[in-house]
Amino acid sequence: MVYSIEKEGPRVVNSIEKEGPRVVNSIEKEGPRVVNSTKTESPRVVNSVKTESPRVVGSMKEPRGRVVFDLERQTVRELNQFLHGDLIEVTEVAVQNPDGAHNIAVGVNAPIRVDIDGHTGYYAAGMNKEATVVVHGNAGPGVAENMMSGRVEVGGFASGGAGASAHGGLLVVRGDAGLRCGISLKGADIVVGGDVGSFSAFMAQAGRMIICGNAGDGLGDSLYEAVIYVRGDIRSLGADARIEPMTERDHVAVRELLDAAKIAHPGGEFKRVASARTLYHWNADSNQTY
Amino acid sequence: MCGIVGLLLKKPSLRPSLGELMVPMLVGMTERGPDSSGMAVFSDGVAEGWRKISLYCAARAFDWSRLQTELREYLGDVTFTLNANHCIVATRSDPAKVREWLKRQYPAVHCLSVGRSIDLYKDIGLPSQVADRYSFSRLSGTHLVGHTRMATESAVTPENAHPYTAGEDWCLVHNGSLANPGSLRRKLEKLGEQFESDCDTEAACRYLHWRLTSGDDLETALERAFDDFDGFFTFLMGTRDKLALVRDPFACKPAVVAETDEYVAIASEFRSLAHLPGIRHAAVFEPKPAEVYAWSIQ
Numbered sequence: 001m002v003y004s005i006e007k008e009g010p011r012v013v014n015s016i017e018k019e020g021p022r023v024v025n026s027i028e029k030e031g032p033r034v035v036n037s038t039k040t041e042s043p044r045v046v047n048s049v050k051t052e053s054p055r056v057v058g059s060m061k062e063p064r065g066r067v068v069f070d071l072e073r074q075t076v077r078e079l080n081q082f083l084h085g086d087l088i089e090v091t092e093v094a095v096q097n098p099d100g101a102h103n104i105a106v107g108v109n110a111p112i113r114v115d116i117d118g119h120t121g122y123y124a125a126g127m128n129k130e131a132t133v134v135v136h137g138n139a140g141p142g143v144a145e146n147m148m149s150g151r152v153e154v155g156g157f158a159s160g161g162a163g164a165s166a167h168g169g170l171l172v173v174r175g176d177a178g179l180r181c182g183i184s185l186k187g188a189d190i191v192v193g194g195d196v197g198s199f200s201a202f203m204a205q206a207g208r209m210i211i212c213g214n215a216g217d218g219l220g221d222s223l224y225e226a227v228i229y230v231r232g233d234i235r236s237l238g239a240d241a242r243i244e245p246m247t248e249r250d251h252v253a254v255r256e257l258l259d260a261a262k263i264a265h266p267g268g269e270f271k272r273v274a275s276a277r278t279l280y281h282w283n284a285d286s287n288q289t290y
Numbered sequence: 291m292c293g294i295v296g297l298l299l300k301k302p303s304l305r306p307s308l309g310e311l312m313v314p315m316l317v318g319m320t321e322r323g324p325d326s327s328g329m330a331v332f333s334d335g336v337a338e339g340w341r342k343i344s345l346y347c348a349a350r351a352f353d354w355s356r357l358q359t360e361l362r363e364y365l366g367d368v369t370f371t372l373n374a375n376h377c378i379v380a381t382r383s384d385p386a387k388v389r390e391w392l393k394r395q396y397p398a399v400h401c402l403s404v405g406r407s408i409d410l411y412k413d414i415g416l417p418s419q420v421a422d423r424y425s426f427s428r429l430s431g432t433h434l435v436g437h438t439r440m441a442t443e444s445a446v447t448p449e450n451a452h453p454y455t456a457g458e459d460w461c462l463v464h465n466g467s468l469a470n471p472g473s474l475r476r477k478l479e480k481l482g483e484q485f486e487s488d489c490d491t492e493a494a495c496r497y498l499h500w501r502l503t504s505g506d507d508l509e510t511a512l513e514r515a516f517d518d519f520d521g522f523f524t525f526l527m528g529t530r531d532k533l534a535l536v537r538d539p540f541a542c543k544p545a546v547v548a549e550t551d552e553y554v555a556i557a558s559e560f561r562s563l564a565h566l567p568g569i570r571h572a573a574v575f576e577p578k579p580a581e582v583y584a585w586s587i588q
Contacts, residue, residue: 100561119560119574138574140559141544159576160541178576179541197541198579 065091072097076104083108098124100140105133111150125152128169141178144171147188160197163190166207172261179216182209185226191261201228201273202238210257212266223275229254230271242276291440292452292465293319294526294545296556298433298533298585304552305333309429311566315555316417316426316436318562322465323438326451327420328412330461330528333431335407336380341458343379343388344402344410348448350375357396364391374423378409385458400449400486405459407530412437412451432587435528437463443471449487456483456499459530464491465543465558466522474518494519498527509582512536516580526556534584541579548572554585 067090069079079095080103087110095116098104102121105114108131116124116133121140125133129148138156147166154162157175164180166188173181173190179197182190185204192209198216201209204226214232221238228241229250237243250272258265295315299305308331316327336342347354354377358370361379365388371378381388385404392399403410409431411424417438421427437452444450453461468474471490474497479485483496497518501511508527522542527534535556537545548555548563550572555563563569577583 097564099564100559102561118570119564121559121561138560156574157576159544159546179579199540 065089066094067092068094068096070096071099071101071104076101079104080106083110083112083114087112098137102140105131108133108150119156128152138175139173143173144169144188147171157194158192162192163188166190170257170260172263174263176213182207182226185209189257189260191257191263193261193263195232198235199238201226204228208253208257210254210261210270212263220273220275222279223273225275227253228273230273231266231268234271234273237273240276240279241273244272244274246270246272291322291442292463293322293438293558293562294463294465294524294556295319295436295438295558295562296434296526296528296533296535296554298554298587299552300554300588301552305432306430308431308434309425309427311553312429312434312436313421313427314565315557315562316421316438318564319438319558320417322558323440324416325439325441325446326412326414326448327417327436327438328410328451328453328463329426329429329434329436330403330408330410330453330455331429331431331434332407332459332528332530333409335405335459335530338406340380340382341385341404341406342409343381343385343404344408345377345379345392345399346402346411346413346448347375347396347399349398352398357399360395361388361391373411373425375413376411376424403453403455403461404457405455405530408455408459408461408528410453410455410461412453413448414446414451432531433528433533435461435463435526435533442467444487444489447487450489452489452491453528454487454489454492454495456495457503460499460502461528462491462495462498463526464494465524465545466538468494468519468521468523470520490521494523494525508534508584512582524558532584532586534582535577536582537577537579539580545577546574547577547583548574 090112092113098116098118098120100119100121104120104124106123106126109129111130114133116135119137120135123142123145124139126145128150130150132151134153136155139154139158141159142161143158144152144166145164147169149168151170153172155174158173158177160178160180162177162181163171165184165186167186169188171190174193176194177192177196179199181196181200182204183202185207187206189207190209192211195213196211196215199218201220203222205224207226209228211230215230215234217236218238219234220228220241223241254270297312354372362368365381365383367382369380389401413420435453439451452463455461468490471493474493478496483500485492498511522538524537524543524545544558546560550568555566557563
């Protein structure tokens with residue numbers, strides 16, 4: 001999958017600085033630091049990073065509530081501390097020059113949107129809760145790992161372990177996903193526009209996975225109650241995974257998830273892969289061969 | 291954990307900048323490999339009949355001028371390029387003769403590589419320190435293979451650093467670990483392969499050298515390696531005119547490739563490629579497991 005990270009639309013800079021009492025940088029000299037602020041209090045000191053960053057660039061033309069971080073000049077720690085802070089009035093965060101840095105926008109716990117303009121390294125949007133995180137590029141290993149809710153989108157390809165052990169929310173990968181996509185899935189939905197690598201959905205316990213392309217070896221090995229829908233070829237199924245007939249409910253699920261992911265139905269029939277549940281109980285007669 | 295990097299320049303006018311483009315790639319992999327690092331640089335090389343031998347001595351105060359005088363007396367026609375505690379010897383003599391002489395006269399001097407095209411540097415220290423020590427940014431050439439090491443199964447020593455070489459104009463770097471280097475080594479030593487370190491990667495290097503000199507092409511040799519190597523690996527190999535990359539069937543170790551009209555760049559992670567010119571328009575992809583990727587110079 002080839003992905004160009006040139007993207008449409010203006011680069012957005014922030015508008016908050018001039019618009020009110022909200023203080024993004026801590027200005028500890030200028031007043032008491034409000035630690036347990038109630039929502040009516042001001043100035044609201046959100047971030048106590050003592051460096052000059054995050055550098056919030058004011059521009060009246062830009063929408064209120066949008067903050068820009070440039071990782072060429074600011075650190076991932078600054079970004080993440082900001083994202084973990086009090087995000088009242090912040091609706092969107094744009095991240096520029098991610099350049100493959102690790103841990104971008106991990107552990108966000110707020111209904112905001114984060115747009116990452118480029119490729120990310122390990123664990124982007126890991127542990128995400130409520131936020132919509134969009135990677136306008138490729139994602140390194142472990143994107144949306146252990147997501148709890150919200151939505152994570154990858155415009156290009158995702159490396160290994162995408163959506164590993166995710167409990168909730170939706171992960172969309174428009175390109176291919178690498179090996180072990182959705183390993184130990186615990187309730188999230190994953191939609192992959194391209195292929196997935198081997199050992200995907202290994203020990204997946206709950207949730208749904210849509211694979212518009214092909215699947216590698218050992219798909220759904222030792223599956224529990226997660227269900228996988230595959231449009232393309234499956235190189236091999238893992239132990240205890242089997243192809244089952246598509247019911248009307250399955251067709252609805254596929255349509256719903258593709259709609260939610262904004263990926264066009266690739267046409268043709270999806271196959272349903274689910275657990276045969278033969279590993280649920282110890283079987284002495286199987287002689288340890290599965 | 292280790293970092294691998296590779297760069298092959300398609301556009302000849304970029305060749306003087308090979309080192310300059312590469313140093314940020316190598317330094318970008320510092321967190322993956324802060325213990326030691328190394329680089330094999332391939333260039334147009336010396337004339338037919340000549341060989342270059344990369345020599346290294348850990349002692350910074352080593353008297354290279356004495357070695358040069360004595361080796362010139364011994365071999366006759368020979369040139370030297372000294373770079374910190376590293377020296378490239380060019381000679382028409384049999385490289386084996388030089389190795390034997392060194393073993394006898396200067397056992398502390400190690401022969402890192404032999405070939406018409408390859409120059410090899412490796413040492414302990416942060417990638418930035420090693421790059422500074424040998425002025426990597428001034429290196430030119432057609433393609434190169436680099437490595438940053440985080441030692442997991444053998445000591446942090448210059449000889450355990452990568453790249454590894456065997457034979458001529460061939461090198462290998464490794465991210466991963468093998469579980470059966472001991473049994474491979476015992477098997478290969480019986481077949482006459484000689485080991486110079488105790489790193490698992492050397493077992494892989496000697497194994498592939500053994501297969502390549504037994505008539506296998508690279509693809510066949512790697513097919514056999516998938517059966518015989520127990521462990522994880524992303525290997526990047528360099529030859530006189532080629533870079534080749536392969537990941538184990540489980541793709542346990544990462545790799546990413548960026549290709550433009552001007553270059554092919556390979557690294558463990560994208561963050562080592564982010565500075566390259568035109569990277570925003572490069573075709574970026576992850577090599578698939580158990581597939582051999584190769585790129586040649588034009």
